Structure formats: structure tokens, C-alpha cells
Amino acid sequence: MHKMENQTYTASDYKNGQSVRWCPGCGDHAILNTLHKAMATLGVPPHRTAVISGIGCSSRLPYYMNTYGFHTIHGRAAAIATGFKIANPEMSVWQISGDGDGLAIGGNHFIHAVRRNIDINIVLFNNKIYGLTKGQYSPTSPRGFVSKSSPYGTVEDPFIPAELAFGARGNFFARSIDVELATSQEVLVAAARHKGTSVVEILQNCVIFNNGIHNAITDKEYRADRTIHLRHGEKMLFGAEGNRGLVQDGFLLKAVTLGEDGYTIDDVLVHDAHTPSNFLHQQLAMMDGTDLPLAVGVIRDVEAPTYNDTLDAQVADVRAHKGHASLRDMILAGSTWEVK
Amino acid sequence: MVRFSGDSGDGMQLAGNIFTNVSAALGCRVSTFPDYPAEIRAPQGSLSGVSGFQVSVGKDVHTPGDACDVLVAMNPAALKQNIRFLRRGGTIIVDIDSFRPADLRKAEFATDDPFGELGIDDNCLLQVPVTQMTRDALADSGLDNKSMLKCRNIFALGLVCWLFDRPLDEAVAHLSSKFGRKPAILEANKRVLQAGFDYGHNVHASVPTYRIESENPRPGVYTDINGNTATAWGLIMASEKSGLPLFLGSYPITPATDILHELAKRKDLGVKAVQMEDEIAGVCSAIGASFAGNLAVTSTSGPGLALKSEAIGLAVMAELPLVVIDVQRGGPSTGLPTKTEQTDLMQALYGRNGECPLCVVAPATPTDCFDMAFQACRIAVEHMTPVILLSDAFIGNGASAWRVPDDNDYPAIHAPRVPEELKASGKWQPYSRDPETLVRYWAVPGTEGLAHRIGGLEKDCACGAISTDPANHARMVETRREKIDRIAADIPELEVLCDADADTLLVGWGGTYGHLHAAASELCAKGVPTAFAHFRYINPLPANTAEVLGRYKRVIVAELNSGMMADWLQCHFPGINIRRINKVQGQPFLVGELVDAVEKTVAE
Structure with missing residues (x-):
């Protein structure tokens, strides 16, 4: 192990001196701070960490890190991070993306990174709007959403990032909200510890172009009733009083209040993030805060072979069985003739 | 030169004759050499029953020659009897449907791997389900099975016409005169002819376009190589000479795919060749690998180069080494995927937004692909720039004997690492440059003390932070151009x-x-x-x-x-x-x- 691995780091070791240029009040500030803290908790040295982003407000994040960083082009961060991880698997690789960058122009790279299960951590800042281009609807904007490019409302359905991740056979999905610092830190640490592609969706507020888009869920007045913090091995309880729970209702889920209609704590489901089937994970991830509470925390965390480990093992295996010391040796082992 | 071979009942003489006439009609000189079996009706599928027909076409053909470039073998016996007529590196087309265990026994093969037994390289082998496809083409023709199978030869003829660019009209005319009195048979043969031609088209089948035999070769060990393989091997040589692991990010595209195939095999030398989800991901994964410290390459053809443009601009901006191989084909758009052209030159030179200079090189021959792939890597690494290598379908598929280089035939490649004294002085910045070459130093992720951020936004000429300063932008535009211009001091003069x-x-x-x-x-x-x-x-x-x-x-x-x-x-x-x-x-x-x-x- 590298000698630096045992050293203790603080959040400030991952921060650099650049002044942060996001708008005052932008949710990105909180996410940046929790990322610094999560990295300190993980303890991977800054020089063994790479943060790779595409284009958009969120994608400015690498400039505010004291790690290796690459602010690339629109939509392509997942492909660039994939090549980076394959080439230098010792590095801890983070990809920062927004809903436009990651799911519109970069949608193809997103699903294929998830499908390959390359060992990177994708942090998806979801504010349901294009901020850097000043307020057009994004692939996560709800149907009918009015924006500069949809003045009469959109006529298309949005992606639910979790559904897309599960459709691409994702093995790790977690969610947080920008204002929930402790939850964000918890899921970022869990994402980094998961081997394989980790997708972390963070609901983020754009104060300028989409202020309050998540209010129906995040407002303090009813956040406790409209969200549920899932933790592996714990009962699925929520509510200001902690007396509401999720129970099975046929093939679906239902929110109940303990003590009402005969429901007791024994009826409440226990969260199993590690079960290979994503059937229940998908139902949990699709809850949107209306009839059922929006889930935050680690929803799915299942071990599976990673692309980079499998590739390295295959290279080692081929080299062990039919490896050549050099190009010349490889050619000479084939069909040749000699001219004297 | 093509040799058609099969059972004496397979109609190989007819296929060969029609191909000869079609070629002659195009103005080619032709010379033919029928090779009938001694027996009129030897047992089907046996070695003594093989019939062959060799035709040479070309500009100055005087004899049918000794060795053929393409061998069509309709069964294992034909393959066994005729393989000796194939020149080294020639292409073999077999009807894989007639290579069942019983067929192999009739042809006296000892194992169930006839190709291995004859020492045939997979690269030279086209395994085509001729029988099945002939049947499928005639499924609703009303012909009985036996009559259908009689058309297999014409399927093979259609495929060969595709490979050698022979239009089908002439072949149809010959079929008409042969089968004019049997409309059903004529119709069947026309359909099968077209099916064979279409099959070649659909799978982008190609044969080596030409071959050079050197007259007074230098002593040494030789092997056969085509341009695409030479390109792949040149990259590996550069990897060895630079000490940098080789990464290929690619997406299949004719006529460049063989480079991906070859490097995918070269895990036995530690090469990581990754088939990405699209052309853009191919180049982007290579850029990620380059940032991470590998010798990074992407391979494509013209349409793919168009898709990669924006990402190549990122590599220019970030000043990272990257080799982009464009095996040119006919354009524009999807164009002529299997044909050769030099029409991507302007795209290579100018096809990016902004002022975006990079290095462009082009191999001259199949074996020169090795040298120029090596040079492309050397320049990319030593000058921290993308390099576009403009190969083409003609030399990519062209073959030649090639002298296997000795270990010291190619120079070491030196990656411009951050000099120790600069690092120690604390004065290193991400855009610190070598004053002679203007090359930015390559600080590889994982190195303590060199953590830095780069990106596609214009950056300060020294520290690399985002800068929109007008004078700084002008200076960076000039610096990027001048850096490329100074490569002229590092390449051979024009001879x-x-x-x-x-x-x-x-x-x-x-x-x-x-x-x-x-x-x-x-x-x-x-x-x-x-x-x-x-x-x-x-x-x-x-x-x-x-x-x-x-x-x-x-x-x-x-x-x-x-x-x-x-x-x-x-x-x-x-x-x-x-x-x-x-x-x-x-x-x-x-x-x-x-x-x-x-x-x-x-x-x-």
C-alpha cells in the first residue's frame, strides 16, 4: 500500500485556492463542501484522486478541487473517465455531471458506463434545468414545464435518473438533496466504497433559473413527511414523528401510519440494498414525494465484476498463458522466413 | 489472380469462365488455366474429384501465373488440393456449410480443424455460408433442393465480382446466353448472383488490394504484413520504446476495423484495446487514457473522424498526446466504405472549431504504416499534441513482405516529464513549457506534488487557470500554432x-x-x-x-x-x-x- 494511504486528511486538503464562481445560494456550494468532507473521510490522497467533468455549471467543480482534474467537453465525461480509469486503475475517479450533460448529450456514455460497471463514481447534479445556457428545459424537467425553450410547456416526459441507471443494469444508486449535508456525505462515501459504477443523484436547486423546483419535497415544513432516508438493514420508517412506514401492497409499496388500520412495526419493510434483484430498488427509487415519500440514501449497492478489474485480470491471464516478452518475440512466434 | 475450386459437379469452370469474360469486357487482359479432374465423375467430395479454374486479370498479364491471390474452395477437398496454389497472404473463401465432419473425412483430414491442419491464418480466411445463403435466396423459387444447390457456384461468382469490383450486368448477360432456354434456372442464377454480390457488400468483404515483392531484400527475418496490421504493430513498437502502456479506444468502421481486431488480440503484449459505444467515446476514452499517462490512440475512418472533431479539439487545447488513425475511404457521408480515397486531408488539417492546429502525417506503403504509426506516436508524445495518421483503404488492405525490425532499429521515445529541478523549485505550473519546443510538460496523475486541473476553456498561458483575457488568448493561439510549426525541426527533409x-x-x-x-x-x-x-x-x-x-x-x-x-x-x-x-x-x-x-x- 502507498505510504500516503494511512495519512489523515481534512476537507481543506481537497480544496484549492480558486474562488468559487457559482451564484450565491446555488446548491452546488453545499455539494462541493460535502464532497471535500467525503474525500477526507475516505482518506484517498488528493494526488491519487481525479475529478472529471463535462460542461455545465456543475462541471466547473474540478477547478475547485486540489486533486487531478479535467474539465472536458459537453456530455463526454463518462467516456473520458472510463478511459482514464482503465489506463490508471490505481486512481480514485469521480465524474461530475448535470442532468443536461449526463442524461441528454451524454446519455449514451452514461448508460454504457453503467452497463460496463467501470469503477467510477458518477455524481449527477439534478436541477431539472439548463443553467449555464440560461434556462432551457432539461431531460429531467417534468411534462408541461415552462422554460425559455418551452414557453407553452414541454410536451415530453422526463427521465427518472434511477430508472435509467437500473435500465442500464446499474449496481449502485443513491440519492441526496443539496441541503441535506450529512446525507450527501454519507452517500458519496458509500459510492466511493462501492466497486463498480456508482450513480449518486443529488437534487440541487438552481436559484436563478429554477428556484424552488424541489421545494415540494425539500421544504423544511414537510420534508420529513415527503422523504424517507433508506439505510441497509433498517426499517423503512419516515415522518416527523417517525411513525410512518412502507409496507408491501401486492407487488407495490404503500405508506402507512403505525397504529392505524392495524399496521404495526412488524409490517414495515426492512431495506436490503444488497439484494441482486432490482425490483424493489426500482420501486423505492421511483417514489416521488407525492403518494409515497422520495427516497434518499443508498437505494441499491450490489457487488458485481467491474470492467477494469476484469480487463486487468484478462490481460494478466493472457500474458501468463501466451504472453510474449516483446513485439519482436510475438512476430517471430508467427509465420516468418529468413533472407540471408 | 483468382482460383475457383470445388467438386467437379460444382460448376467451377462456369463461374471461372464468366468471371474471365466479365473482366475481359472491362478491358482487362486475361489469361486462364482450367484444371479438370482426370475422372469424369469421381466420388463427390473426394480429393480426386476436385476441379479448378484459375484466371489472371490485370494490365500486363501474359500467363496465368503460379500463385493465386484469391482461392475459392467449395469443399474441404478443394481447399486441400488447391491451397498450394495460393500465394503467401492470399485470401481463401470457403463454403463453410460443406465443412461438416463427414466432408472433412472424405477429404482425408485428420482433425476437425482443417484450417489449422493446413496452417491457414484466420486473417486470410472468409468463411461464407454459401450453401445456406443460396438456399435462402431461392427459398420461394419453386426449385427442388438439387437444382438450388447447383447455383452455389454462381453465389461464389457474385461474391468474387464484389471483391474485384465487377459490375453484374456483364455476368447476367453471360448467364442469359447460357440458360436462356431455361427461364426458371436463369432467374435462379440471377438471384443467387445478386445475393453473392450483396453478401460481399453487406459484410464489407475485401481482399488485399495488392502486394509488393521486393527484389533484393535486406538480410533478416521476414513476415507478411498488411497496412492495418503494420499500423497496429507500429503503435506497439512506440509503446515499447516509450515505456508507456498502449491504450486504444475505438469503434468498428470499415476499412479501419482490422486495427482494433489486431490490438484486441495483443493483450498478450499488455495492450488495452477497448471497443467503446461510439466514435466519440472511442476518442474520449483515449483522451482520458492520455491524461492518465498512457500512450493513447483511437482508430477510425472518415465519418468517424468527423464525429471525433470536438474531442480532438479538447486534446489540442489540453495539449495531451493523442494518435488518431484515419484509414480513409470514399466520401462524403457514408460514401464508399470499402474503396480508397485521399479526401480526408482537409478534414484532418482544418476540421475542428476554432484555430486548432495539429500534426498530420501519412504513410506511403503498407510497410510504411509501421514506421509512420511509430512516428505519429513519437511526435504526439514528445510534442504533447494530437497527431492524425492518414492511412487509406488501399494501403491498409495492401500487403507486402516486411523485414521484422531489430530491437535497436527504432529510437527511444522520451515523454516530456516535469523536470526534477523545476518541480523542486516550486515553479512548475500546468502550462510550463520547454523553451525550445514550446512543449508543455506532462504531469501524470498519481504523482505527488503535481496535482492540477486542465480543460477545454481557454487558459492562462502559465498557470492554466481559466482566462478570458484578450491578449492571453491571442498569445495562446499563437503558441499552439508555433508549437506545431516547430515540429518541422524534428522530422526528415523532403527527398x-x-x-x-x-x-x-x-x-x-x-x-x-x-x-x-x-x-x-x-x-x-x-x-x-x-x-x-x-x-x-x-x-x-x-x-x-x-x-x-x-x-x-x-x-x-x-x-x-x-x-x-x-x-x-x-x-x-x-x-x-x-x-x-x-x-x-x-x-x-x-x-x-x-x-x-x-x-x-x-x-x-
Whole structure:
């Protein structure tokens, strides 16, 4: 192990001196701070960490890190991070993306990174709007959403990032909200510890172009009733009083209040993030805060072979069985003739 | 030269005859050599029952020759009997449906791997389900099974017509005269002919386009190599000489895919070849690998290069080494995927947003693909820049004997790491440069003390932070151009071949070298003194280019496009009187047409 691995780091070791240029009040500030803290908790040295982003407000994040960083082009961060991880698997690789960058122009790279299960951590800042281009609807904007490019409302359905991740056979999905610092830190640490592609969706507020888009869920007045913090091995309880729970209702889920209609704590489901089937994970991830509470925390965390480990093992295996010391040796082992 | 072989009842003579007539109708000289079995009806599928028909087509054909380039074998016995007629590196087409265990036994194979037994390389083998596809093509024809199977030969003929660019009309005419009295049979044969042709089209089947035999080879160990394999191996040599692991990010595209195939096999040398989800991901994964410290390459053809443009711009901006291989094909758009052209030159030079200079090089021959792939890597790494290697379908598929290099035939490649003293002084910044070459130092992720951020936004000329300062932008634009221009000091000068003292200079670039050199030599022999210069380095141009071109009264640029290299040279050297020979047919030059065109220009 590298000698630096045992050293203790603080959040400030991952921060650099650049002044942060996001708008005052932008949710990105909180996410940046929790990322610094999560990295300190993980303890991977800054020089063994790479943060790779595409284009958009969120994608400015690498400039505010004291790690290796690459602010690339629109939509392509997942492909660039994939090549980076394959080439230098010792590095801890983070990809920062927004809903436009990651799911519109970069949608193809997103699903294929998830499908390959390359060992990177994708942090998806979801504010349901294009901020850097000043307020057009994004692939996560709800149907009918009015924006500069949809003045009469959109006529298309949005992606639910979790559904897309599960459709691409994702093995790790977690969610947080920008204002929930402790939850964000918890899921970022869990994402980094998961081997394989980790997708972390963070609901983020754009104060300028989409202020309050998540209010129906995040407002303090009813956040406790409209969200549920899932933790592996714990009962699925929520509510200001902690007396509401999720129970099975046929093939679906239902929110109940303990003590009402005969429901007791024994009826409440226990969260199993590690079960290979994503059937229940998908139902949990699709809850949107209306009839059922929006889930935050680690929803799915299942071990599976990673692309980079499998590739390295295959290279080692081929080299062990039919490896050549050099190009010349490889050619000479084939069909040749000699001219004297 | 093509050899059709099968059972004596398979109709190989007919297929061969029609191919001969079709070729003759196109103006090719032909020479044929039928090879019938002694028995009129030997047992089906047995070695003694094999019938063959060899046809040579070409410009100066006097004999059917000793060895064929393509062998069509309809069954294992035909393969076994005829493999000796195939030249080294030739292509074999087999009807894989007739390679069942019983067929193998009849042909006296000892194992169930006839190809392995005969030492046939997979690369040279086209396994085609001829029987099945013939049946499928005739499924609703009403013919009985036996009559259907009689059309297999014509399926093979259709495929060979595709491979050699023979239009089907002529073949149809011959079928009509043969089967005119049996409309059902004629119709079936026409359908099957088209099916064979379409199969070649659909799978982008191709055969090596040509082969060079060297006359007085240097002593050493030789092997057969085609341009695409040579390209792949040149990259591996550069990996060995630089000590950098080789990464290929690619997406299948004709005619470049063989480079991906070869490097995917080369896990036995530690190569990581990754098939990404699209062309953009191919180049982007390579850029990620380059940032991470690998020797990073992406391979493609023209349409793929178009898709990669934005990402290549990122590599220019971030000043990272990257090799982009474009095995050119006919364009525009999907164009002519299996045909050759030199029409991507302007795309390579200019096809990006903003002022976005990079290095462009082009191999001259199949074996030169090895050298130029190596040089592309050397320049990319030592000058921290993307390099586009413009190969083409003609040399990519062309084959040649090649002397396996010795360990010390190629120089070490030195990655420009951050100098220790600069690092120790604390003065290193992400855009610190070597003052001589203007090359930015390569700080590889994982290195303590060199953590830094780069990206596609314009950056401060030293620290690399985002900068929109007007003067800084102007300076960075100039620096990026000047960095590429200074590569001219690190590449060979332009050589003049043939009659250097002539008034006329014939100029070419890339994969047309063989034809142009032959044409210049023929002109000299005919008493038309001709000098010949061939560019392998296009941006920057060799340092002596102006001086060489300025020596001649007439400079004739011959290329397989409408004049891209001529324009490139003319804009650099407006005072030179440049004449042009152009061909954009998806076909290589013919030596004869070049000789005629030069003579005509000289006479003007």
C-alpha cells in the first residue's frame, strides 16, 4: 500500500485556492463542501484522486478541487473517465455531471458506463434545468414545464435518473438533496466504497433559473413527511414523528401510519440494498414525494465484476498463458522466413 | 489472380469462365488455366474429384501465373488440393456449410480443424455460408433442393465480382446466353448472383488490394504484413520504446476495423484495446487514457473522424498526446466504405472549431504504416499534441513482405516529464513549457506534488487557470500554432527521387507512393525526365519544402481527391506554379493514366 494511504486528511486538503464562481445560494456550494468532507473521510490522497467533468455549471467543480482534474467537453465525461480509469486503475475517479450533460448529450456514455460497471463514481447534479445556457428545459424537467425553450410547456416526459441507471443494469444508486449535508456525505462515501459504477443523484436547486423546483419535497415544513432516508438493514420508517412506514401492497409499496388500520412495526419493510434483484430498488427509487415519500440514501449497492478489474485480470491471464516478452518475440512466434 | 475450386459437379469452370469474360469486357487482359479432374465423375467430395479454374486479370498479364491471390474452395477437398496454389497472404473463401465432419473425412483430414491442419491464418480466411445463403435466396423459387444447390457456384461468382469490383450486368448477360432456354434456372442464377454480390457488400468483404515483392531484400527475418496490421504493430513498437502502456479506444468502421481486431488480440503484449459505444467515446476514452499517462490512440475512418472533431479539439487545447488513425475511404457521408480515397486531408488539417492546429502525417506503403504509426506516436508524445495518421483503404488492405525490425532499429521515445529541478523549485505550473519546443510538460496523475486541473476553456498561458483575457488568448493561439510549426525541426527533409535534375517534379502524398514512383520511373525510361517527391509529413511540412518545390519549372501534384494537397501547398507557397492530376473514383491510380497525364501536362 502507498505510504500516503494511512495519512489523515481534512476537507481543506481537497480544496484549492480558486474562488468559487457559482451564484450565491446555488446548491452546488453545499455539494462541493460535502464532497471535500467525503474525500477526507475516505482518506484517498488528493494526488491519487481525479475529478472529471463535462460542461455545465456543475462541471466547473474540478477547478475547485486540489486533486487531478479535467474539465472536458459537453456530455463526454463518462467516456473520458472510463478511459482514464482503465489506463490508471490505481486512481480514485469521480465524474461530475448535470442532468443536461449526463442524461441528454451524454446519455449514451452514461448508460454504457453503467452497463460496463467501470469503477467510477458518477455524481449527477439534478436541477431539472439548463443553467449555464440560461434556462432551457432539461431531460429531467417534468411534462408541461415552462422554460425559455418551452414557453407553452414541454410536451415530453422526463427521465427518472434511477430508472435509467437500473435500465442500464446499474449496481449502485443513491440519492441526496443539496441541503441535506450529512446525507450527501454519507452517500458519496458509500459510492466511493462501492466497486463498480456508482450513480449518486443529488437534487440541487438552481436559484436563478429554477428556484424552488424541489421545494415540494425539500421544504423544511414537510420534508420529513415527503422523504424517507433508506439505510441497509433498517426499517423503512419516515415522518416527523417517525411513525410512518412502507409496507408491501401486492407487488407495490404503500405508506402507512403505525397504529392505524392495524399496521404495526412488524409490517414495515426492512431495506436490503444488497439484494441482486432490482425490483424493489426500482420501486423505492421511483417514489416521488407525492403518494409515497422520495427516497434518499443508498437505494441499491450490489457487488458485481467491474470492467477494469476484469480487463486487468484478462490481460494478466493472457500474458501468463501466451504472453510474449516483446513485439519482436510475438512476430517471430508467427509465420516468418529468413533472407540471408 | 483468382482460383475457383470445388467438386467437379460444382460448376467451377462456369463461374471461372464468366468471371474471365466479365473482366475481359472491362478491358482487362486475361489469361486462364482450367484444371479438370482426370475422372469424369469421381466420388463427390473426394480429393480426386476436385476441379479448378484459375484466371489472371490485370494490365500486363501474359500467363496465368503460379500463385493465386484469391482461392475459392467449395469443399474441404478443394481447399486441400488447391491451397498450394495460393500465394503467401492470399485470401481463401470457403463454403463453410460443406465443412461438416463427414466432408472433412472424405477429404482425408485428420482433425476437425482443417484450417489449422493446413496452417491457414484466420486473417486470410472468409468463411461464407454459401450453401445456406443460396438456399435462402431461392427459398420461394419453386426449385427442388438439387437444382438450388447447383447455383452455389454462381453465389461464389457474385461474391468474387464484389471483391474485384465487377459490375453484374456483364455476368447476367453471360448467364442469359447460357440458360436462356431455361427461364426458371436463369432467374435462379440471377438471384443467387445478386445475393453473392450483396453478401460481399453487406459484410464489407475485401481482399488485399495488392502486394509488393521486393527484389533484393535486406538480410533478416521476414513476415507478411498488411497496412492495418503494420499500423497496429507500429503503435506497439512506440509503446515499447516509450515505456508507456498502449491504450486504444475505438469503434468498428470499415476499412479501419482490422486495427482494433489486431490490438484486441495483443493483450498478450499488455495492450488495452477497448471497443467503446461510439466514435466519440472511442476518442474520449483515449483522451482520458492520455491524461492518465498512457500512450493513447483511437482508430477510425472518415465519418468517424468527423464525429471525433470536438474531442480532438479538447486534446489540442489540453495539449495531451493523442494518435488518431484515419484509414480513409470514399466520401462524403457514408460514401464508399470499402474503396480508397485521399479526401480526408482537409478534414484532418482544418476540421475542428476554432484555430486548432495539429500534426498530420501519412504513410506511403503498407510497410510504411509501421514506421509512420511509430512516428505519429513519437511526435504526439514528445510534442504533447494530437497527431492524425492518414492511412487509406488501399494501403491498409495492401500487403507486402516486411523485414521484422531489430530491437535497436527504432529510437527511444522520451515523454516530456516535469523536470526534477523545476518541480523542486516550486515553479512548475500546468502550462510550463520547454523553451525550445514550446512543449508543455506532462504531469501524470498519481504523482505527488503535481496535482492540477486542465480543460477545454481557454487558459492562462502559465498557470492554466481559466482566462478570458484578450491578449492571453491571442498569445495562446499563437503558441499552439508555433508549437506545431516547430515540429518541422524534428522530422526528415523532403527527398527527391528519380531524375532530380528534371524540369518537372511529380508530387504526391500518402498511399499513392507506389503508383507515382512507378509512373515517374516509367516517364524517365521513356525519355520524359521526371523528378518525384512524396510527402509523408503534411503538417508541418518538411523544412526544405519551399526550396525543393522552387527548383522545378513544373510542379504536378497528383492525388486521389480534387486537389487538397495542391491547395495546401499553394497556400503555403503562392509563388510556385502548381499543376494537378486528380482522380476521385474510389479507385487507386493506374500507372498508365499517370504517365499519360504527366506527358500531357509537360506538352502544354
